[in-house]
Amino acid sequence: MANHYRDILATPGVVGLAVAGSIVRLPQAMVGIGIITMLVQQRGLYWLAGSVAATFTLANALIGPQVSKRIDQHGQSRVLPIVTAFSITMLLALMIAAHMVAPAPLLFILAALAGTMPNMPAMIRARWTGLFRGKPQLHTAFSLDSVLTELAYIVGPPLAIGLSTGLFAEAGPLAAVLLLAVGMTAFLLQRRTEPKATMSDGKSGISTLRFPGLRIIVLALLAMGVIGGSIDVAVVAFANAQGWPTAASFILAAYAFGSMTAGLAFGALRTAIAIDRQFLIGILATALTAVLPILSPDVYIMMAMIFVAGMSFAPTMVIVLNLGTIILPPSRLTEGLTWMTTGISVGVALGGALAGQIIDAYGARAVFSVAVAAGLVMVVVVLSGLGTLRAASATHARLTFPCG
Template sequence: MTNHYRELLTTPGATGLMLASAIARLPQAMIGIGIITMLVEQTGVYWLAGAVAGTFTLANALIGPYISKLVDQRGQSRVLPVVTTFSIGMLLALIFVVHMSAPATLFFILAGLAGTMPSMPSMIRARWTQLFRGKPQLHTAFSVDSVLTELAYIIGPPLAIGLSVSLFAEAGPLVAVGLLAVGVTAFLLQRQTEPKVVVGHTRHTGSTLLIPGVSTIVLALLAMGAIGGSIDVAVVAFANAQGWPASATFILAAYAFGSLVAGLTFGALRVSLPIEKQFFVGILVTAITGVLPLFAPDVYVLSAMLFIAGLSFAPTMVVVMKLGTIILPPSRITEGLTWMATGISIGVALGGLLSGLIVDAYGARAGFGVAVLAGLGMLIVVLLGLRTLGAVSTTSVEPTCP
């Protein structure tokens, strides 16, 4: 294990990229929940808080690929300062109008405009791809990336909530905005790892989603996001039904910790199985372990079951991102990776919504059924697209610029 990670860390530019990316990805985990907590503390209206945060998340998911397309065409150092500055301005304006108790319509408008915040995880993965495309170190790099993502979602939401509850309502989003400014600046200072702009090949002039294999991955990730989103809601409902609402925190932490442990372990391995088969195995295990929470009698067993379920998440994401770097041409890499992240984000939102409706109608345990159905849908999508993934993963994409 040590050798693979040492190889990664001794690569010029890798350590700086890792440290900068650790800061740059935190705001994505903080801003949504920060908006919710700020509005709940300020207005006490839960539906408004959820709707405004949902507007930001949806806008970010839909706008993100187009910003990433600009990045592919013009470069990170030219696009990121502009869109980040605009997003920060809109977030600060949102915080101000909430503080001033302005009309709620303004909240939605500013939240939507703030959705121009760039997809930093995709920018980071594009840099790892620039460093290690076609090399075994890319496997370890994406494993580190998945671990840092899990850490961001373990640290970020509690930090945002704690700041807003213990200091003042706007504290969580304000700190998130500050981290966004610092993180993106630190990231852009790592000029050694910035991807070169690649002129696209004529055979890739259509939509990135129409590149063979991409739609299969995006739909599978949408279902995978639905599993995570439904589990989040169902866990909160289950903890409340058990009379111990606070237990939801450590239950969900167990889920994330399982993914983190598996991500670190997977990064130390070199798997010889063809990449599309690795993807299928990861999806299969994710779907099967998604059934476990249905049978949990209490919060302790549920924690153990979700730890097991989490073990497949990070390795599957590592395989997905590696597969993406194979089938996506270099001129579309950031956009393509962002579409994958968009699939997850929309899936999380849909999974949470459906699980909430099911919980209201049939009780807490039934909410886990959404994860089971999403897992089944994910398996069907991958089985239908497996032959295409196998074919495209063995063909070369357009070469990078020398």
């Protein structure tokens, strides 16, 4: 396993990209929960806190692909400083407005404007692709990327919550802003790994979502996001029903560690299985393991089941990213990767909302049915679009990476 990771880390510019990328990922994991904690601390209104955070998340999901499209056209170093500065300004304005007990509509407007924050996972993955496109190292690089993403979501939310509750209400989102400024500066200094701007495919007027296969991937990832979003809420409800509320954090950590462990192991593998078949296998594994939590009678078994369920997430995402680099032209790569992230983000929000409704109506255990239903939808979407995916990746029908 170590040899494959040593190979990519020995590539000039990779260590700097990994370090800067690890810093600049954190704000994306911190801002939403930071806004919630800040507003709850200040006003004690959960509906307002959740709604303002959801406004930021939805705006970020919808605006992100448009920002990424400009980046594909003009390059990261020209676009990222502008949109980052604007987003930071709006986040600071949101914190000031919240501190001054400004009217709720202003909070929503500022949260929506702050949603211009660039989708940094897509920017980082575009750089990995630029370094290793068409090479076996890309598979390992995406696996490392998935592990670093999981780490960001393990560290980021507790950090934001702890700062806002332990220091002052605005401390969590303020730390996210500072990390965004520092991380973006470090990221942009990595000029060696920056992909070139290009719009040479002659299709600049066509929506990237119209490229064959991308819509199928985005829809599948939306359903995958529903699984993740519903499990987050379901685990909290299950732990409360078991009389052990704090166990929810350990259970969710098990999900992340399962994903990280599988991601690291998957990065060491080489396979000659066609990429579309890999995608189908990953989706089937994700759907099947989504059934496991509903079988858990107590917290301990739930933790084990969630760990196993999490093991399908990172490998499936690695396959999705590899597939994306095949079906998308270089001139649309960042935008296409951002649409994938948008699919997951919208799915997570939808899954959380559906889970809340199910809990109120039928109780904690029933909420796991949302994940099972989303898994079935995901499988149907992929099976119905498998022919399109196979055709879209026809020129790279098999990944012929050497084993070992």
